[in-house]
Amino acid sequence: MAATTQAVPTDLGKTLQRDMLAKYYGALETANEDGVPVAYLFIPGNIVELTRNFGFLPVYPEINALQCGIKKVAGENIIRAEDLGYSSDVCGYVKNDIGLMLKDRQSPFGRIPKPDLLVCNYSGCNTFIKWFEGLAHFYGSEFFLLDVPYIRGRAVTESDVTYVVAQLKELIDVCERRTGVTFSEAKLRETLEYSRQAEDLWVEILNLAQERPSPFDSYFEAVFYMAPINILRGTPETVEYYRQVLREMRARVDEGHGPVPEEKFRVVIEGPPPWPHFRAFWELFKRWGAVAVASTYSKVGGLYDQGVRHDPSRPLESIAEYTMNSYTNWNLPMRADLLRKYVETYDADALVIHSVKSCRSFSVGQADFREEFVNELGIPTLMVESDLADPRYFQEAQLRNRIDAFFESLQQRRLTGATA
Amino acid sequence: MSGPPGTVEDLRLLVEDVTFPQAREWKEGGGKVVGSFPVYAPMELVHAAGMLPVHLFGAGGGVEIEGADSRIQSFVCSITRSTLELGLRGNLRPFDGFVFTNICDVARNLSGVWTRNFRDRMVEYLHLPQNVGSGAAADYMTRELRRLLDSLERMSGRTVSEDDLRHSVAVFEENRALMRELHRIRAESPWIVPAHEAYLLLRAGGLMPKEEHTALLRKTLADVRSRPSRPMDRVRILLIGSFCEQPPIALLRAMEDAGCYVVDDDLALGLRYIERPVAADGDPLRALAEAFLGGAATSSVCHTVRPKTEWLLERAEALRVDGVLFCTAKFCEPALYDYVPYKEVLDRAEIPSLHVEFEEKMTAFDQAKTQVETFVESVLFEEA
Numbered sequence: 001m002a003a004t005t006q007a008v009p010t011d012l013g014k015t016l017q018r019d020m021l022a023k024y025y026g027a028l029e030t031a032n033e034d035g036v037p038v039a040y041l042f043i044p045g046n047i048v049e050l051t052r053n054f055g056f057l058p059v060y061p062e063i064n065a066l067q068c069g070i071k072k073v074a075g076e077n078i079i080r081a082e083d084l085g086y087s088s089d090v091c092g093y094v095k096n097d098i099g100l101m102l103k104d105r106q107s108p109f110g111r112i113p114k115p116d117l118l119v120c121n122y123s124g125c126n127t128f129i130k131w132f133e134g135l136a137h138f139y140g141s142e143f144f145l146l147d148v149p150y151i152r153g154r155a156v157t158e159s160d161v162t163y164v165v166a167q168l169k170e171l172i173d174v175c176e177r178r179t180g181v182t183f184s185e186a187k188l189r190e191t192l193e194y195s196r197q198a199e200d201l202w203v204e205i206l207n208l209a210q211e212r213p214s215p216f217d218s219y220f221e222a223v224f225y226m227a228p229i230n231i232l233r234g235t236p237e238t239v240e241y242y243r244q245v246l247r248e249m250r251a252r253v254d255e256g257h258g259p260v261p262e263e264k265f266r267v268v269i270e271g272p273p274p275w276p277h278f279r280a281f282w283e284l285f286k287r288w289g290a291v292a293v294a295s296t297y298s299k300v301g302g303l304y305d306q307g308v309r310h311d312p313s314r315p316l317e318s319i320a321e322y323t324m325n326s327y328t329n330w331n332l333p334m335r336a337d338l339l340r341k342y343v344e345t346y347d348a349d350a351l352v353i354h355s356v357k358s359c360r361s362f363s364v365g366q367a368d369f370r371e372e373f374v375n376e377l378g379i380p381t382l383m384v385e386s387d388l389a390d391p392r393y394f395q396e397a398q399l400r401n402r403i404d405a406f407f408e409s410l411q412q413r414r415l416t417g418a419t420a
Numbered sequence: 421m422s423g424p425p426g427t428v429e430d431l432r433l434l435v436e437d438v439t440f441p442q443a444r445e446w447k448e449g450g451g452k453v454v455g456s457f458p459v460y461a462p463m464e465l466v467h468a469a470g471m472l473p474v475h476l477f478g479a480g481g482g483v484e485i486e487g488a489d490s491r492i493q494s495f496v497c498s499i500t501r502s503t504l505e506l507g508l509r510g511n512l513r514p515f516d517g518f519v520f521t522n523i524c525d526v527a528r529n530l531s532g533v534w535t536r537n538f539r540d541r542m543v544e545y546l547h548l549p550q551n552v553g554s555g556a557a558a559d560y561m562t563r564e565l566r567r568l569l570d571s572l573e574r575m576s577g578r579t580v581s582e583d584d585l586r587h588s589v590a591v592f593e594e595n596r597a598l599m600r601e602l603h604r605i606r607a608e609s610p611w612i613v614p615a616h617e618a619y620l621l622l623r624a625g626g627l628m629p630k631e632e633h634t635a636l637l638r639k640t641l642a643d644v645r646s647r648p649s650r651p652m653d654r655v656r657i658l659l660i661g662s663f664c665e666q667p668p669i670a671l672l673r674a675m676e677d678a679g680c681y682v683v684d685d686d687l688a689l690g691l692r693y694i695e696r697p698v699a700a701d702g703d704p705l706r707a708l709a710e711a712f713l714g715g716a717a718t719s720s721v722c723h724t725v726r727p728k729t730e731w732l733l734e735r736a737e738a739l740r741v742d743g744v745l746f747c748t749a750k751f752c753e754p755a756l757y758d759y760v761p762y763k764e765v766l767d768r769a770e771i772p773s774l775h776v777e778f779e780e781k782m783t784a785f786d787q788a789k790t791q792v793e794t795f796v797e798s799v800l801f802e803e804a
Binding site for chain 2: 084085086087089090091094122125126127129130131133134136137138145146147149150152159160162163166167170331332333335336355357359360361363364365366367368369371372385
């Protein structure tokens with residue numbers, strides 16, 4: 001790519017995404033009244049290309065939950081669900097969604113429509129089943145459980161693919177029955193081609209974090225830039241969006257511009273962010289000149305950087321493989337290997353683990369591989385705890401102390417290493 | 421072994437012994453031992469491979485959590501932490517292999533922790549179909565069972581024939597039928613088989629050779645029929661939510677002492693994980709898969725096509741219960757999610773219910789007992 005590109009407007013990606021999401025939420029607002037069928041899906045391993053075939057508008061309760069977190073209304077939603085009987089020990093995303101339902105689905109970003117179909121693409125999270133079983137109870141909507149096998153051993157097997165493909169065919173029947181629309185394989189191939197193109201571009205963007213300085217924060221910014229590929233995949237607009245973001249990131253590389261004035265530490269971050277305190281959490285790293293060069297949360301929607309792709313020439317098979325390759329559907333040994341690989345590939349100084357109570361899928365096992373990173377691999381590792389949804393778990397002073405102490409020791413290590 | 425446990429106290433000592441004496445004895449005799457983490461492990465396959473199947477249920481407060489503390493966060497259920505603790509302390513040394521299944525996020529990830537920490541043992545994670553209504557589920561589960569059997573064969577160094585499998589399935593079926601008979605008697609006349617006794621008998625079956633346990637059940641069944649029957653003024657209770665982590669035995673007794681006849685429960689559900697007969701002909705793995713898909717014992721960690729709220733109401737009605745006790749482990753997400761819709765339908769049907777939460781390390785039961793006593797009184801008052 002030539003360095004003589006025309007000036008790229010600052011925050012081009014942010015502006016574009018704001019418009020895309022506004023359009024998306026606008027369509028949701030009137031979907032029930034307009035008679036547009038609505039399918040609720042989960043982000044990891046979602047099969048939106050397939051439901052698009054039948055004109056379903058996708059709703060992602062996890063996205064609503066994180067948006068409520070950012071907009072500071074998650075706390076009240078969670079309390080409303082707890083008043084109904086949900087325990088303080090269960091996932092804050094689920095409670096946020098129940099809390100929204102109890103408020104007639106009025107969110108700060110518009111009204112969320114009721115589900116006509118709940119597609120429980122349960123990939124890497126058993127709580128998804130309990131979540132949609134609950135919604136099926138309250139809404140009385142049809143429930144389809146897409147059973148996505150967890151990876152045993154080191155890779156997806158033929159047996160797993162066969163099983164998921166057979167279920168996708170059953171899901172097609174359900175969608176046809178509910179919408180009266182006949183499945184079109186040609187249309188699916190076209191949708192998948194858009195997905196594939198967006199995925200290629202997204203991986204190119206993610207790889208740019210290998211530059212020094214990294215043009216963007218691969219945690220705090222990547223979790224923002226990943227929204228369209230998770231929510232609006234399979235559309236030409238999403239391809240165009242990633243083309244523009246890539247342009248923006250390349251311009252940043254050319255200018256030597258990064259997310260902090262001076263990149264002092266490169267870290268890999270594991271675990272979801274604390275959405276209700278997103279900015280405050282980021283600041284704790286920025287003040288040290290710490291930049292995330294790779295993260296796992298940006299892979300919950302698919303490990304595209306590890307070669308996962310939707311493929312128009314193998315429509316259902318590639319969808320099936322995709323569903324099994326979301327980050328939390330990889331087993332712990334695979335996750336630990338990936339983290340080590342990120343530290344090496346992105347030339348990181350340390351690993352930061354953000355352990356959240358809500359998501360046991362992410363958190364159980366983190367403390368175990370921390371032992372290995374610290375004791376066997378000699379990778380400086382920091383583990384801090386709060387939550388992805390529940391604002392009550394964010395203890396800023398305590399987090400600041402832990403993070404400061406960690407970077408101080410890294411700095412110290414660097415100084416002594418330099419003089420040694 | 422010095423003979424089957426003769427009294428309820430013997431059974432309690434056996435169940436609470438976290439040194440696994442039967443497993444050690446089996447091992448000393450040259451055999452191999454495979455443990456399973458709850459709930460739905462097809463231990464018939466372990467039996468068919470000539471090994472001792474043992475159902476692990478944590479430590480029941482029998483060990484201090486030390487090593488596991490640095491590996492599993494504090495917001496995780498006791499059974500996960502204490503099972504890992506047993507492993508780290510060497511209590512599970514007699515075990516050659518372990519089986520985990522997809523019951524929840526914690527158990528699933530624990531299988532990964534296990535793979536990393538016990539590298540010299542067999543660790544299998546089985547994906548049991550959750551889309552139980554899918555036409556492809558039986559084929560898939562048959563393949564999963566085959567995969568597990570391959571692994572067990574490699575470990576035992578012996579080929580398992582279809583006849584071996586059929587025999588083992590029959591041994592387990594006979595055992596489950598006797599267990600069902602005991603539970604039927606208990607549901608009918610709870611005064612002759614207290615809940616904690618039925619529970620200890622069930623748990624013992626996860627520790628000793630199946631054939632020995634079957635003999636123990638036969639003997640108990642013969643005995644209970646001749647017990648003097650004196651019903652007391654107690655309320656009939658269905659206990660649910662304890663399908664994985666087990667409440668302390670003292671808590672069960674406190675509930676009974678507080679005035680409950682626990683006429684049915686889902687305690688240690690894995691020991692009776694299939695409620696439908698397994699077909700005796702055809703491919704035995706497929707027969708097992710089909711029996712599971714159509715007749716797995718209901719719990720919060722196995723999806724059903726029909727809403728579980730319907731199952732709960734039917735169960736409550738069939739057993740003519742006066743109330744439902746939700747007895748859930750602290751941090752057990754699946755049970756805690758189901759609690760909300762369950763409570764709602766029970767309220768609508770005017771069936772009283774009470775939620776009691778427990779932890780393995782719990783030692784004081786007075787508060788729980790008072791809670792249950794108050795509940796029992798309110799139920800009796802309503803009925804009067």
